[in-house]
Amino acid sequence: MVIFLKKFGTTLTGRQFGKESFSAFLPSLKQFKKDEIIEIDFSGVVTFAPSWGDEFLSPLLDKFKDNLVLKNTENLSVQATLRLLEKIHNKKFQEKD
Amino acid sequence: MDSKLITIGRVSQMIGVSVQTLRRWDEAGKLLSIRKNKKGHRYYKKEDVESYGVKDLFKLAKFWIADDSGFEPSSAFYCSDSSVFQARLSRMENELGKIKELNLIFPLISAITGEIGNNSFDHNLGNWSDVPGILFAYNLNKKMVVLADRGQGILTTLRRVKKSLANHQDALYVAFTKIISGRAPEARGNGLKFVKDVVMNYKIGLFFQTGNAYLEIRKQNPVFEIKKSNTNIRGCLTLIKF
Numbered sequence: 488m489v490i491f492l493k494k495f496g497t498t499l500t501g502r503q504f505g506k507e508s509f510s511a512f513l514p515s516l517k518q519f520k521k522d523e524i525i526e527i528d529f530s531g532v533v534t535f536a537p538s539w540g541d542e543f544l545s546p547l548l549d550k551f552k553d554n555l556v557l558k559n560t561e562n563l564s565v566q567a568t569l570r571l572l573e574k575i576h577n578k579k580f581q582e583k584d
Numbered sequence: 585m586d587s588k589l590i591t592i593g594r595v596s597q598m599i600g601v602s603v604q605t606l607r608r609w610d611e612a613g614k615l616l617s618i619r620k621n622k623k624g625h626r627y628y629k630k631e632d633v634e635s636y637g638v639k640d641l642f643k644l645a646k647f648w649i650a651d652d653s654g655f656e657p658s659s660a661f662y663c664s665d666s667s668v669f670q671a672r673l674s675r676m677e678n679e680l681g682k683i684k685e686l687n688l689i690f691p692l693i694s695a696i697t698g699e700i701g702n703n704s705f706d707h708n709l710g711n712w713s714d715v716p717g718i719l720f721a722y723n724l725n726k727k728m729v730v731l732a733d734r735g736q737g738i739l740t741t742l743r744r745v746k747k748s749l750a751n752h753q754d755a756l757y758v759a760f761t762k763i764i765s766g767r768a769p770e771a772r773g774n775g776l777k778f779v780k781d782v783v784m785n786y787k788i789g790l791f792f793q794t795g796n797a798y799l800e801i802r803k804q805n806p807v808f809e810i811k812k813s814n815t816n817i818r819g820c821l822t823l824i825k826f
Contacts (some may be wrong), residue, residue: 498674500698502706503666534677534694538702539776563786569780573677575763 488523493531495543500534505542505574512543520579525551526583527575530559540568550580558583589618589627598633598647599640603799634658641721642823645732651815654714654734665696665764666705673698676722676729683724687824692782693729693826697722700731700792700822708735713818722736729824737819738794752795760792760799760808780808789825 492499495508519525525547529535547555556579560566569580596749609615609693611624614786615636617626634644641661648657652780656662675694680690680782704718715734735741738756745764749755758764759776768791779799783790796816801808803825 496674498670498677498694498698500673500695500703501666501670503702504670533681534673534691536695536698536702536775538699538706538775541774562691563688564695567692567778567782567785571781575774577617580818581805 488519489526490527491528491530492535493528497531497533499532499539499543502538507538507549508539508545509543512539519551522554525555527555527557528559528563529557529562532562532565533570535562535565537568537571537575539571544580545572545576546547548572548576548580553581556581556583586655590630590633592617592626592628593627595633599636599643620684623688630655631658636659638778641723641728641730642693645719645721645730645821646817648719649734649819649821650815651733656715657719661719661721663701663720664718666702669701669705669718669720672720674702676724679779681723685809687793687798689786689788689826692786693788694777696790697731697824699730699779704731704733704735707741708733708819711736724744725762727826728744729822729826731820732822733819737817752797753812754793756799758812760810784808789823791821791823793821794819807812813814 527544527547557569560569560582573579592603592606596606606615607626610617615628615632617628619626663672676697677690677694680686680693683690686693701718701720713734713736718732719732736753738759739749739752742755742759743749746758749758760780761777763774763777777789782788783801784806787803787806789801790801792799793813794817796813797810798813799808799810
C-alpha cells in the first residue's frame with residue numbers, strides 16, 4: 488500500500504500539524520495487514536521538517552520497521568529530516584530509488 | 585496620549601535612525617509625523633512606523649522583543665497562532681520557489697524557518713510572558729528571514745527535560761547540538777539540531793539569541809560557537825540569511 492504524503496499538504500512542518508495528520512491517518516492504519524509493505528511516497532512534498540516527521544513517520548517506523556519503505560525522497564529537506572530522525576531513533580529508513 | 589501614537593525618540597530606537605533624520609524625513613514627507621500644533625512634539629502612528637520598519641526587519645524584531653510591556657506587532661508580521669504561521673510559511677515557500685538560484689535549497693530555508701517558528705509555539709503554548717505568538721517577517725530581495733518570540737526562552741523550556749542546565753549558553757548549546765529523545769513531560773522535536781546541520785552544510789547564515797546567549801553562523805566558513813551577549817533578551821530572536 489502506498490501513502491502519498493502530499494495528500495496531507497506540501498509544507499509538512501510543525502509538531503501539532505504532524506499529530507493532526509497522524510490522527511487523521513490512524514483509521515487507515517487498521518487496514519494494513521501484518522507483514523504488508525507500507526510505502527510512503529514523498530513526491531509533491533516541498534518542505535519537510537523533523538517536527539512533522541517525528542509525529543508521523545517515527546510511530547510508523549516503530550510499528551512497521553523494515554516493512555516501511557520510503558520513495559521519492561530526493562528533496563533536500565526530506566533527506567536532511569530523514570537523516571536526523573535516523574540519528575534520534577538509531578534506526579535506518581528503507582529508501583527506494 | 586493615544587496608545588497607538590509613538591514618540592519620536594521611541595521611533596528612532598525602533599527603526600534605528602536618529603531623531604534628526606526622522607525630523608528631516610518628516611519635512612521631506614518620507615515618514616510623516618502627527619503634531620497637535622505646529623510647535624508641538626512629533627508623534628507617529630504605530631502602523632506607519634511598522635510599515636517603514638519593513639526596510640530593517642531585524643531591527644524591528646529586536647525592538648519588539650526588547651519592549652518592556654509588549655505590544656502586538658503589525659498584522660503583516662504577526663502570527664498569533666501556529667495556523668497563521670503555517671499559512672504564511674507556505675506563502676514564503678511558494679515565493680522562494682520562484683527564485684531560480686534557490687532552486688535546490690529553498691525547501692531547506694522553508695524547513696528551518698518552520699522548525700524555529702514552530703519551536704516557539706510548541707514550547708510556549710499557554711506560557712507566553714505577555715504577547716502570544718511570534719513575529720515572522722521576510723524580505724526575499726535582501727534574502728533574509730526574521731523570527732522572534734516573547735516566550736520563556738530556551739533555558740526555561742529546556743530545563744523541563746534537562747534540569748542540570750546552568751545558564752543560557754549551556755541551554756543554547758544543548759538545544760543546537762544534543763539529541764534529546766525523552767518525550768515527557770513534553771515532546772522535543774530536536775528541530776534546532778536540524779537547523780544547525782542545514783546551515784552548516786548549505787551555506788546559510790544564522791543568528792540566534794535567547795537570554796544572553798547567541799550564536800552566529802556565517803554563510804562562508806561556518807563555525808558553530810556559542811557566545812555571551814551584553815544584552816539579555818526574553819524569548820528567542822532569529823535572523824536567517826541565504
